[in-house]
Amino acid sequence: MSTATLTTASAPPLPPAVPRPHSLLRKVSDVAVLSLRNLVHISREPFQLSDVTIQPVLFTLLFVYVFGAGVVLPGGADYKDFAIPGLLVFNQVTVTVGTGVGLSTDVNTGVIDRFRTLPMWRPGVLVARSVTDLLTAVLGAAIVAATGFAIGWSPHEGVGRALAAFALVLLFGYAVSWGCACIGLLSKGVETAQALGLLFLFPVVFMSNALVPTQRMTPWLRDLTDWNPISAVTAAARELLGNPNPSASIDAWPMQHPVYATLAWSAALLLILAPAATVLYRRRAAN
Structure with a gap:
Protein backbone atom coordinates (compact mmCIF):
# COMPACT_ATOMS: atom_id res chain seq x y z
CA MET A 1 0.00 0.00 0.00
CA SER A 2 1.10 3.49 -0.72
CA THR A 3 0.44 6.38 1.55
CA ALA A 4 -0.69 9.64 0.01
CA THR A 5 0.26 12.78 1.80
CA LEU A 6 -2.36 15.50 1.65
CA THR A 7 -1.15 19.06 1.79
CA THR A 8 -3.45 21.90 2.60
CA ALA A 9 -2.70 25.15 0.93
CA SER A 10 -2.59 28.01 3.39
CA ALA A 11 -5.07 30.80 2.88
CA PRO A 12 -3.63 33.95 1.41
CA PRO A 13 -3.13 36.69 4.00
CA LEU A 14 -5.84 39.30 4.22
CA PRO A 15 -4.92 42.74 3.01
CA PRO A 16 -4.41 45.29 5.75
CA ALA A 17 -7.48 47.30 6.69
CA VAL A 18 -7.59 50.60 4.95
CA PRO A 19 -8.89 53.33 7.28
CA ARG A 20 -11.81 55.29 5.96
CA PRO A 21 -10.72 58.79 5.00
CA HIS A 22 -12.50 61.36 7.13
CA SER A 23 -12.86 64.12 4.60
CA LEU A 24 -15.18 67.01 5.30
CA LEU A 25 -17.85 65.44 3.10
CA ARG A 26 -17.56 62.13 4.99
CA LYS A 27 -17.86 63.91 8.32
CA VAL A 28 -20.93 65.80 7.20
CA SER A 29 -22.44 62.54 5.93
CA ASP A 30 -21.80 60.78 9.24
CA VAL A 31 -23.32 63.65 11.22
CA ALA A 32 -26.37 63.71 8.93
CA VAL A 33 -26.96 59.96 9.34
CA LEU A 34 -26.59 60.10 13.11
CA SER A 35 -28.82 63.18 13.35
CA LEU A 36 -31.46 61.33 11.34
CA ARG A 37 -31.16 58.45 13.80
CA ASN A 38 -31.87 60.82 16.69
CA LEU A 39 -34.87 62.29 14.88
CA VAL A 40 -36.24 58.80 14.22
CA HIS A 41 -36.02 58.08 17.96
CA ILE A 42 -37.98 61.26 18.66
CA SER A 43 -40.63 60.33 16.09
CA ARG A 44 -41.13 57.00 17.84
CA GLU A 45 -41.45 58.67 21.23
CA PRO A 46 -42.85 62.17 20.61
CA PHE A 47 -43.20 62.90 24.33
CA GLN A 48 -39.44 63.53 24.30
CA LEU A 49 -40.36 66.91 22.81
CA SER A 50 -42.49 67.89 25.79
CA ASP A 51 -39.72 70.16 27.08
CA VAL A 52 -39.86 72.26 23.88
CA THR A 53 -43.59 72.01 23.15
CA ILE A 54 -45.62 71.76 26.36
CA GLN A 55 -43.16 73.20 28.89
CA PRO A 56 -42.73 76.60 27.15
CA VAL A 57 -46.48 77.17 27.08
CA LEU A 58 -46.93 76.20 30.73
CA PHE A 59 -44.00 78.29 31.95
CA THR A 60 -45.06 81.31 29.91
CA LEU A 61 -48.60 81.30 31.27
CA LEU A 62 -47.40 80.52 34.79
CA PHE A 63 -44.82 83.28 35.05
CA VAL A 64 -46.80 85.94 33.20
CA TYR A 65 -50.19 85.50 34.87
CA VAL A 66 -49.27 84.07 38.29
CA PHE A 67 -45.87 85.46 39.27
CA GLY A 68 -45.96 88.49 37.01
CA ALA A 69 -48.70 90.10 39.08
CA GLY A 70 -46.23 90.54 41.95
CA VAL A 71 -43.33 91.96 39.93
CA VAL A 72 -43.02 95.75 39.72
CA LEU A 73 -40.96 96.97 36.78
CA PRO A 74 -39.21 100.35 36.59
CA GLY A 75 -41.37 102.82 34.70
CA GLY A 76 -44.45 100.61 35.00
CA ALA A 77 -43.61 98.50 31.95
CA ASP A 78 -45.79 95.55 31.02
CA TYR A 79 -44.45 92.34 32.56
CA LYS A 80 -45.25 90.12 29.59
CA ASP A 81 -43.09 92.29 27.32
CA PHE A 82 -40.33 92.03 29.89
CA ALA A 83 -40.78 88.30 30.53
CA ILE A 84 -41.01 86.77 27.05
CA PRO A 85 -37.32 87.34 26.15
CA GLY A 86 -36.37 85.99 29.58
CA LEU A 87 -38.60 82.95 29.12
CA LEU A 88 -37.05 82.39 25.70
CA VAL A 89 -33.61 82.22 27.32
CA PHE A 90 -34.98 80.18 30.23
CA ASN A 91 -36.37 77.57 27.86
CA GLN A 92 -33.28 77.42 25.63
CA VAL A 93 -30.94 76.90 28.56
CA THR A 94 -32.97 74.34 30.50
CA VAL A 95 -33.72 72.12 27.48
CA THR A 96 -29.99 71.55 27.02
CA VAL A 97 -30.28 68.97 29.78
CA GLY A 98 -31.65 66.72 27.04
CA THR A 99 -28.22 66.68 25.40
CA GLY A 100 -26.68 65.14 28.50
CA VAL A 101 -29.54 62.69 28.91
CA GLY A 102 -29.28 61.53 25.30
CA LEU A 103 -25.53 61.01 25.44
CA SER A 104 -25.76 59.26 28.81
CA THR A 105 -28.36 56.90 27.34
CA ASP A 106 -26.14 56.03 24.37
CA VAL A 107 -23.06 55.50 26.52
CA ASN A 108 -24.71 53.41 29.21
CA THR A 109 -26.83 51.20 26.92
CA GLY A 110 -23.93 49.98 24.78
CA VAL A 111 -24.84 51.81 21.57
CA ILE A 112 -21.45 53.51 21.52
CA ASP A 113 -19.77 50.09 21.45
CA ARG A 114 -21.62 49.30 18.23
CA PHE A 115 -20.65 52.64 16.74
CA ARG A 116 -16.99 51.84 17.43
CA THR A 117 -17.18 48.91 15.01
CA LEU A 118 -18.30 51.16 12.16
CA PRO A 119 -15.98 53.12 9.85
CA MET A 120 -17.34 56.45 10.99
CA TRP A 121 -16.04 59.73 12.32
CA ARG A 122 -15.96 59.17 16.07
CA PRO A 123 -16.85 62.72 17.24
CA GLY A 124 -19.82 62.57 14.85
CA VAL A 125 -21.94 61.16 17.68
CA LEU A 126 -21.39 64.32 19.72
CA VAL A 127 -21.90 66.70 16.81
CA ALA A 128 -25.06 64.89 15.69
CA ARG A 129 -26.51 65.07 19.18
CA SER A 130 -25.84 68.80 19.35
CA VAL A 131 -27.35 69.34 15.88
CA THR A 132 -30.49 67.39 16.79
CA ASP A 133 -30.92 69.32 20.00
CA LEU A 134 -30.38 72.59 18.12
CA LEU A 135 -33.24 71.68 15.79
CA THR A 136 -35.52 70.94 18.73
CA ALA A 137 -34.39 74.21 20.33
CA VAL A 138 -35.57 76.09 17.23
CA LEU A 139 -38.97 74.46 17.70
CA GLY A 140 -39.01 75.50 21.36
CA ALA A 141 -38.12 79.10 20.48
CA ALA A 142 -40.91 79.21 17.92
CA ILE A 143 -43.43 77.96 20.50
CA VAL A 144 -42.31 80.54 23.07
CA ALA A 145 -42.75 83.25 20.44
CA ALA A 146 -46.16 81.90 19.37
CA THR A 147 -47.33 81.79 22.98
CA GLY A 148 -46.10 85.33 23.47
CA PHE A 149 -47.98 86.56 20.40
CA ALA A 150 -51.11 84.83 21.69
CA ILE A 151 -51.02 86.77 24.98
CA GLY A 152 -50.22 90.12 23.39
CA TRP A 153 -46.42 90.28 23.25
CA SER A 154 -44.63 91.62 20.19
CA PRO A 155 -41.13 92.79 19.17
CA HIS A 156 -40.76 96.48 18.34
CA GLU A 157 -37.50 96.73 16.37
CA GLY A 158 -38.34 95.03 13.10
CA VAL A 159 -37.99 91.52 11.71
CA GLY A 160 -34.23 91.68 11.17
CA ARG A 161 -33.36 92.54 14.76
CA ALA A 162 -35.93 90.03 16.03
CA ALA A 195 -30.40 65.59 38.04
CA LEU A 196 -26.93 67.13 37.72
CA GLY A 197 -27.93 69.19 34.69
CA LEU A 198 -30.96 70.69 36.41
CA LEU A 199 -29.06 71.13 39.68
CA PHE A 200 -26.49 73.26 37.89
CA LEU A 201 -28.68 75.16 35.43
CA PHE A 202 -31.71 76.11 37.52
CA PRO A 203 -29.82 78.23 40.09
CA VAL A 204 -27.86 79.95 37.33
CA VAL A 205 -31.04 80.77 35.39
CA PHE A 206 -33.03 82.02 38.38
CA MET A 207 -30.09 84.08 39.66
CA SER A 208 -30.31 86.36 36.64
CA ASN A 209 -32.45 89.10 35.16
CA ALA A 210 -34.44 86.62 33.06
CA LEU A 211 -37.60 86.80 35.16
CA VAL A 212 -37.12 89.74 37.54
CA PRO A 213 -35.20 93.05 37.41
CA THR A 214 -32.02 93.08 39.48
CA GLN A 215 -32.08 96.66 40.78
CA ARG A 216 -33.70 95.75 44.12
CA MET A 217 -31.37 92.85 44.90
CA THR A 218 -28.75 93.14 47.61
CA PRO A 219 -25.51 94.63 46.22
CA TRP A 220 -23.43 91.44 46.26
CA LEU A 221 -26.21 89.42 44.62
CA ARG A 222 -26.84 92.15 42.05
CA ASP A 223 -23.16 92.14 41.09
CA LEU A 224 -23.30 88.38 40.54
CA THR A 225 -26.44 88.57 38.43
CA ASP A 226 -25.09 91.43 36.32
CA TRP A 227 -22.08 89.29 35.33
CA ASN A 228 -24.13 86.14 34.92
CA PRO A 229 -24.02 85.09 31.22
CA ILE A 230 -27.76 84.37 31.39
CA SER A 231 -28.33 88.04 32.26
CA ALA A 232 -26.20 89.12 29.30
CA VAL A 233 -28.07 87.05 26.72
CA THR A 234 -31.43 88.08 28.18
CA ALA A 235 -30.50 91.76 28.10
CA ALA A 236 -29.27 91.34 24.52
CA ALA A 237 -32.56 89.73 23.47
CA ARG A 238 -34.58 92.53 25.10
CA GLU A 239 -32.42 95.18 23.43
CA LEU A 240 -32.75 93.62 19.98
CA LEU A 241 -36.48 92.98 20.38
CA GLY A 242 -37.18 96.46 21.70
CA ASN A 243 -38.76 95.10 24.89
CA PRO A 244 -38.38 96.65 28.38
CA ASN A 245 -34.77 96.27 29.51
CA PRO A 246 -34.20 97.72 33.01
CA SER A 247 -30.66 96.30 33.00
CA ALA A 248 -29.64 98.97 30.48
CA SER A 249 -29.39 101.45 33.36
CA ILE A 250 -26.79 99.31 35.19
CA ASP A 251 -23.14 100.35 34.81
CA ALA A 252 -21.72 96.79 34.59
CA TRP A 253 -20.02 96.19 31.22
CA PRO A 254 -22.16 93.14 30.25
CA MET A 255 -25.34 95.15 30.82
CA GLN A 256 -24.06 98.08 28.75
CA HIS A 257 -22.83 95.82 25.91
CA PRO A 258 -25.04 92.71 26.18
CA VAL A 259 -24.70 91.60 22.54
CA TYR A 260 -20.90 91.60 22.67
CA ALA A 261 -20.97 89.96 26.10
CA THR A 262 -23.22 87.20 24.80
CA LEU A 263 -20.98 86.56 21.81
CA ALA A 264 -17.94 86.46 24.08
CA TRP A 265 -19.58 84.05 26.53
CA SER A 266 -20.79 81.79 23.71
CA ALA A 267 -17.36 81.66 22.07
CA ALA A 268 -15.64 80.95 25.40
CA LEU A 269 -18.06 78.15 26.28
CA LEU A 270 -17.68 76.53 22.86
CA LEU A 271 -13.88 76.75 22.92
CA ILE A 272 -13.72 75.14 26.37
CA LEU A 273 -16.64 72.72 26.49
CA ALA A 274 -16.63 71.26 22.96
CA PRO A 275 -13.02 69.96 23.21
CA ALA A 276 -13.69 68.78 26.78
CA ALA A 277 -16.74 66.80 25.64
CA THR A 278 -14.70 65.25 22.81
CA VAL A 279 -12.01 64.08 25.24
CA LEU A 280 -14.59 62.67 27.65
CA TYR A 281 -16.37 60.87 24.81
CA ARG A 282 -13.17 59.24 23.58
CA ARG A 283 -12.37 58.07 27.09
CA ARG A 284 -15.84 56.59 27.61
CA ALA A 285 -15.81 54.97 24.16
CA ALA A 286 -12.40 53.42 24.83
CA ASN A 287 -13.50 51.72 28.07
Missing part, protein backbone atom coordinates in the same frame (compact mmCIF):
# COMPACT_ATOMS: atom_id res chain seq x y z
CA LEU A 163 -34.28 87.26 14.01
CA ALA A 164 -30.89 88.39 15.34
CA ALA A 165 -32.22 88.12 18.91
CA PHE A 166 -33.46 84.58 18.35
CA ALA A 167 -30.21 83.58 16.63
CA LEU A 168 -28.18 84.98 19.54
CA VAL A 169 -30.25 83.03 22.08
CA LEU A 170 -29.96 79.83 20.03
CA LEU A 171 -26.20 80.29 19.76
CA PHE A 172 -25.87 80.64 23.51
CA GLY A 173 -28.10 77.62 24.12
CA TYR A 174 -25.99 75.60 21.68
CA ALA A 175 -22.85 76.54 23.60
CA VAL A 176 -24.43 75.54 26.93
CA SER A 177 -25.49 72.19 25.44
CA TRP A 178 -21.83 71.17 25.21
CA GLY A 179 -21.57 71.63 28.97
CA CYS A 180 -24.53 69.29 29.43
CA ALA A 181 -22.81 66.88 27.04
CA CYS A 182 -19.86 66.81 29.46
CA ILE A 183 -22.25 66.12 32.35
CA GLY A 184 -23.89 63.28 30.43
CA LEU A 185 -20.54 61.69 29.61
CA LEU A 186 -19.37 61.93 33.22
CA SER A 187 -22.60 60.48 34.63
CA LYS A 188 -23.05 56.80 35.39
CA GLY A 189 -26.74 56.82 34.54
CA VAL A 190 -29.48 58.78 32.80
CA GLU A 191 -31.12 59.86 36.07
CA THR A 192 -27.81 61.24 37.32
CA ALA A 193 -27.26 63.21 34.11
CA GLN A 194 -30.69 64.80 34.34
Whole structure:
Protein backbone atom coordinates (compact mmCIF):
# COMPACT_ATOMS: atom_id res chain seq x y z
CA MET A 1 0.00 0.00 0.00
CA SER A 2 1.10 3.49 -0.72
CA THR A 3 0.44 6.38 1.55
CA ALA A 4 -0.69 9.64 0.01
CA THR A 5 0.26 12.78 1.80
CA LEU A 6 -2.36 15.50 1.65
CA THR A 7 -1.15 19.06 1.79
CA THR A 8 -3.45 21.90 2.60
CA ALA A 9 -2.70 25.15 0.93
CA SER A 10 -2.59 28.01 3.39
CA ALA A 11 -5.07 30.80 2.88
CA PRO A 12 -3.63 33.95 1.41
CA PRO A 13 -3.13 36.69 4.00
CA LEU A 14 -5.84 39.30 4.22
CA PRO A 15 -4.92 42.74 3.01
CA PRO A 16 -4.41 45.29 5.75
CA ALA A 17 -7.48 47.30 6.69
CA VAL A 18 -7.59 50.60 4.95
CA PRO A 19 -8.89 53.33 7.28
CA ARG A 20 -11.81 55.29 5.96
CA PRO A 21 -10.72 58.79 5.00
CA HIS A 22 -12.50 61.36 7.13
CA SER A 23 -12.86 64.12 4.60
CA LEU A 24 -15.18 67.01 5.30
CA LEU A 25 -17.85 65.44 3.10
CA ARG A 26 -17.56 62.13 4.99
CA LYS A 27 -17.86 63.91 8.32
CA VAL A 28 -20.93 65.80 7.20
CA SER A 29 -22.44 62.54 5.93
CA ASP A 30 -21.80 60.78 9.24
CA VAL A 31 -23.32 63.65 11.22
CA ALA A 32 -26.37 63.71 8.93
CA VAL A 33 -26.96 59.96 9.34
CA LEU A 34 -26.59 60.10 13.11
CA SER A 35 -28.82 63.18 13.35
CA LEU A 36 -31.46 61.33 11.34
CA ARG A 37 -31.16 58.45 13.80
CA ASN A 38 -31.87 60.82 16.69
CA LEU A 39 -34.87 62.29 14.88
CA VAL A 40 -36.24 58.80 14.22
CA HIS A 41 -36.02 58.08 17.96
CA ILE A 42 -37.98 61.26 18.66
CA SER A 43 -40.63 60.33 16.09
CA ARG A 44 -41.13 57.00 17.84
CA GLU A 45 -41.45 58.67 21.23
CA PRO A 46 -42.85 62.17 20.61
CA PHE A 47 -43.20 62.90 24.33
CA GLN A 48 -39.44 63.53 24.30
CA LEU A 49 -40.36 66.91 22.81
CA SER A 50 -42.49 67.89 25.79
CA ASP A 51 -39.72 70.16 27.08
CA VAL A 52 -39.86 72.26 23.88
CA THR A 53 -43.59 72.01 23.15
CA ILE A 54 -45.62 71.76 26.36
CA GLN A 55 -43.16 73.20 28.89
CA PRO A 56 -42.73 76.60 27.15
CA VAL A 57 -46.48 77.17 27.08
CA LEU A 58 -46.93 76.20 30.73
CA PHE A 59 -44.00 78.29 31.95
CA THR A 60 -45.06 81.31 29.91
CA LEU A 61 -48.60 81.30 31.27
CA LEU A 62 -47.40 80.52 34.79
CA PHE A 63 -44.82 83.28 35.05
CA VAL A 64 -46.80 85.94 33.20
CA TYR A 65 -50.19 85.50 34.87
CA VAL A 66 -49.27 84.07 38.29
CA PHE A 67 -45.87 85.46 39.27
CA GLY A 68 -45.96 88.49 37.01
CA ALA A 69 -48.70 90.10 39.08
CA GLY A 70 -46.23 90.54 41.95
CA VAL A 71 -43.33 91.96 39.93
CA VAL A 72 -43.02 95.75 39.72
CA LEU A 73 -40.96 96.97 36.78
CA PRO A 74 -39.21 100.35 36.59
CA GLY A 75 -41.37 102.82 34.70
CA GLY A 76 -44.45 100.61 35.00
CA ALA A 77 -43.61 98.50 31.95
CA ASP A 78 -45.79 95.55 31.02
CA TYR A 79 -44.45 92.34 32.56
CA LYS A 80 -45.25 90.12 29.59
CA ASP A 81 -43.09 92.29 27.32
CA PHE A 82 -40.33 92.03 29.89
CA ALA A 83 -40.78 88.30 30.53
CA ILE A 84 -41.01 86.77 27.05
CA PRO A 85 -37.32 87.34 26.15
CA GLY A 86 -36.37 85.99 29.58
CA LEU A 87 -38.60 82.95 29.12
CA LEU A 88 -37.05 82.39 25.70
CA VAL A 89 -33.61 82.22 27.32
CA PHE A 90 -34.98 80.18 30.23
CA ASN A 91 -36.37 77.57 27.86
CA GLN A 92 -33.28 77.42 25.63
CA VAL A 93 -30.94 76.90 28.56
CA THR A 94 -32.97 74.34 30.50
CA VAL A 95 -33.72 72.12 27.48
CA THR A 96 -29.99 71.55 27.02
CA VAL A 97 -30.28 68.97 29.78
CA GLY A 98 -31.65 66.72 27.04
CA THR A 99 -28.22 66.68 25.40
CA GLY A 100 -26.68 65.14 28.50
CA VAL A 101 -29.54 62.69 28.91
CA GLY A 102 -29.28 61.53 25.30
CA LEU A 103 -25.53 61.01 25.44
CA SER A 104 -25.76 59.26 28.81
CA THR A 105 -28.36 56.90 27.34
CA ASP A 106 -26.14 56.03 24.37
CA VAL A 107 -23.06 55.50 26.52
CA ASN A 108 -24.71 53.41 29.21
CA THR A 109 -26.83 51.20 26.92
CA GLY A 110 -23.93 49.98 24.78
CA VAL A 111 -24.84 51.81 21.57
CA ILE A 112 -21.45 53.51 21.52
CA ASP A 113 -19.77 50.09 21.45
CA ARG A 114 -21.62 49.30 18.23
CA PHE A 115 -20.65 52.64 16.74
CA ARG A 116 -16.99 51.84 17.43
CA THR A 117 -17.18 48.91 15.01
CA LEU A 118 -18.30 51.16 12.16
CA PRO A 119 -15.98 53.12 9.85
CA MET A 120 -17.34 56.45 10.99
CA TRP A 121 -16.04 59.73 12.32
CA ARG A 122 -15.96 59.17 16.07
CA PRO A 123 -16.85 62.72 17.24
CA GLY A 124 -19.82 62.57 14.85
CA VAL A 125 -21.94 61.16 17.68
CA LEU A 126 -21.39 64.32 19.72
CA VAL A 127 -21.90 66.70 16.81
CA ALA A 128 -25.06 64.89 15.69
CA ARG A 129 -26.51 65.07 19.18
CA SER A 130 -25.84 68.80 19.35
CA VAL A 131 -27.35 69.34 15.88
CA THR A 132 -30.49 67.39 16.79
CA ASP A 133 -30.92 69.32 20.00
CA LEU A 134 -30.38 72.59 18.12
CA LEU A 135 -33.24 71.68 15.79
CA THR A 136 -35.52 70.94 18.73
CA ALA A 137 -34.39 74.21 20.33
CA VAL A 138 -35.57 76.09 17.23
CA LEU A 139 -38.97 74.46 17.70
CA GLY A 140 -39.01 75.50 21.36
CA ALA A 141 -38.12 79.10 20.48
CA ALA A 142 -40.91 79.21 17.92
CA ILE A 143 -43.43 77.96 20.50
CA VAL A 144 -42.31 80.54 23.07
CA ALA A 145 -42.75 83.25 20.44
CA ALA A 146 -46.16 81.90 19.37
CA THR A 147 -47.33 81.79 22.98
CA GLY A 148 -46.10 85.33 23.47
CA PHE A 149 -47.98 86.56 20.40
CA ALA A 150 -51.11 84.83 21.69
CA ILE A 151 -51.02 86.77 24.98
CA GLY A 152 -50.22 90.12 23.39
CA TRP A 153 -46.42 90.28 23.25
CA SER A 154 -44.63 91.62 20.19
CA PRO A 155 -41.13 92.79 19.17
CA HIS A 156 -40.76 96.48 18.34
CA GLU A 157 -37.50 96.73 16.37
CA GLY A 158 -38.34 95.03 13.10
CA VAL A 159 -37.99 91.52 11.71
CA GLY A 160 -34.23 91.68 11.17
CA ARG A 161 -33.36 92.54 14.76
CA ALA A 162 -35.93 90.03 16.03
CA LEU A 163 -34.28 87.26 14.01
CA ALA A 164 -30.89 88.39 15.34
CA ALA A 165 -32.22 88.12 18.91
CA PHE A 166 -33.46 84.58 18.35
CA ALA A 167 -30.21 83.58 16.63
CA LEU A 168 -28.18 84.98 19.54
CA VAL A 169 -30.25 83.03 22.08
CA LEU A 170 -29.96 79.83 20.03
CA LEU A 171 -26.20 80.29 19.76
CA PHE A 172 -25.87 80.64 23.51
CA GLY A 173 -28.10 77.62 24.12
CA TYR A 174 -25.99 75.60 21.68
CA ALA A 175 -22.85 76.54 23.60
CA VAL A 176 -24.43 75.54 26.93
CA SER A 177 -25.49 72.19 25.44
CA TRP A 178 -21.83 71.17 25.21
CA GLY A 179 -21.57 71.63 28.97
CA CYS A 180 -24.53 69.29 29.43
CA ALA A 181 -22.81 66.88 27.04
CA CYS A 182 -19.86 66.81 29.46
CA ILE A 183 -22.25 66.12 32.35
CA GLY A 184 -23.89 63.28 30.43
CA LEU A 185 -20.54 61.69 29.61
CA LEU A 186 -19.37 61.93 33.22
CA SER A 187 -22.60 60.48 34.63
CA LYS A 188 -23.05 56.80 35.39
CA GLY A 189 -26.74 56.82 34.54
CA VAL A 190 -29.48 58.78 32.80
CA GLU A 191 -31.12 59.86 36.07
CA THR A 192 -27.81 61.24 37.32
CA ALA A 193 -27.26 63.21 34.11
CA GLN A 194 -30.69 64.80 34.34
CA ALA A 195 -30.40 65.59 38.04
CA LEU A 196 -26.93 67.13 37.72
CA GLY A 197 -27.93 69.19 34.69
CA LEU A 198 -30.96 70.69 36.41
CA LEU A 199 -29.06 71.13 39.68
CA PHE A 200 -26.49 73.26 37.89
CA LEU A 201 -28.68 75.16 35.43
CA PHE A 202 -31.71 76.11 37.52
CA PRO A 203 -29.82 78.23 40.09
CA VAL A 204 -27.86 79.95 37.33
CA VAL A 205 -31.04 80.77 35.39
CA PHE A 206 -33.03 82.02 38.38
CA MET A 207 -30.09 84.08 39.66
CA SER A 208 -30.31 86.36 36.64
CA ASN A 209 -32.45 89.10 35.16
CA ALA A 210 -34.44 86.62 33.06
CA LEU A 211 -37.60 86.80 35.16
CA VAL A 212 -37.12 89.74 37.54
CA PRO A 213 -35.20 93.05 37.41
CA THR A 214 -32.02 93.08 39.48
CA GLN A 215 -32.08 96.66 40.78
CA ARG A 216 -33.70 95.75 44.12
CA MET A 217 -31.37 92.85 44.90
CA THR A 218 -28.75 93.14 47.61
CA PRO A 219 -25.51 94.63 46.22
CA TRP A 220 -23.43 91.44 46.26
CA LEU A 221 -26.21 89.42 44.62
CA ARG A 222 -26.84 92.15 42.05
CA ASP A 223 -23.16 92.14 41.09
CA LEU A 224 -23.30 88.38 40.54
CA THR A 225 -26.44 88.57 38.43
CA ASP A 226 -25.09 91.43 36.32
CA TRP A 227 -22.08 89.29 35.33
CA ASN A 228 -24.13 86.14 34.92
CA PRO A 229 -24.02 85.09 31.22
CA ILE A 230 -27.76 84.37 31.39
CA SER A 231 -28.33 88.04 32.26
CA ALA A 232 -26.20 89.12 29.30
CA VAL A 233 -28.07 87.05 26.72
CA THR A 234 -31.43 88.08 28.18
CA ALA A 235 -30.50 91.76 28.10
CA ALA A 236 -29.27 91.34 24.52
CA ALA A 237 -32.56 89.73 23.47
CA ARG A 238 -34.58 92.53 25.10
CA GLU A 239 -32.42 95.18 23.43
CA LEU A 240 -32.75 93.62 19.98
CA LEU A 241 -36.48 92.98 20.38
CA GLY A 242 -37.18 96.46 21.70
CA ASN A 243 -38.76 95.10 24.89
CA PRO A 244 -38.38 96.65 28.38
CA ASN A 245 -34.77 96.27 29.51
CA PRO A 246 -34.20 97.72 33.01
CA SER A 247 -30.66 96.30 33.00
CA ALA A 248 -29.64 98.97 30.48
CA SER A 249 -29.39 101.45 33.36
CA ILE A 250 -26.79 99.31 35.19
CA ASP A 251 -23.14 100.35 34.81
CA ALA A 252 -21.72 96.79 34.59
CA TRP A 253 -20.02 96.19 31.22
CA PRO A 254 -22.16 93.14 30.25
CA MET A 255 -25.34 95.15 30.82
CA GLN A 256 -24.06 98.08 28.75
CA HIS A 257 -22.83 95.82 25.91
CA PRO A 258 -25.04 92.71 26.18
CA VAL A 259 -24.70 91.60 22.54
CA TYR A 260 -20.90 91.60 22.67
CA ALA A 261 -20.97 89.96 26.10
CA THR A 262 -23.22 87.20 24.80
CA LEU A 263 -20.98 86.56 21.81
CA ALA A 264 -17.94 86.46 24.08
CA TRP A 265 -19.58 84.05 26.53
CA SER A 266 -20.79 81.79 23.71
CA ALA A 267 -17.36 81.66 22.07
CA ALA A 268 -15.64 80.95 25.40
CA LEU A 269 -18.06 78.15 26.28
CA LEU A 270 -17.68 76.53 22.86
CA LEU A 271 -13.88 76.75 22.92
CA ILE A 272 -13.72 75.14 26.37
CA LEU A 273 -16.64 72.72 26.49
CA ALA A 274 -16.63 71.26 22.96
CA PRO A 275 -13.02 69.96 23.21
CA ALA A 276 -13.69 68.78 26.78
CA ALA A 277 -16.74 66.80 25.64
CA THR A 278 -14.70 65.25 22.81
CA VAL A 279 -12.01 64.08 25.24
CA LEU A 280 -14.59 62.67 27.65
CA TYR A 281 -16.37 60.87 24.81
CA ARG A 282 -13.17 59.24 23.58
CA ARG A 283 -12.37 58.07 27.09
CA ARG A 284 -15.84 56.59 27.61
CA ALA A 285 -15.81 54.97 24.16
CA ALA A 286 -12.40 53.42 24.83
CA ASN A 287 -13.50 51.72 28.07
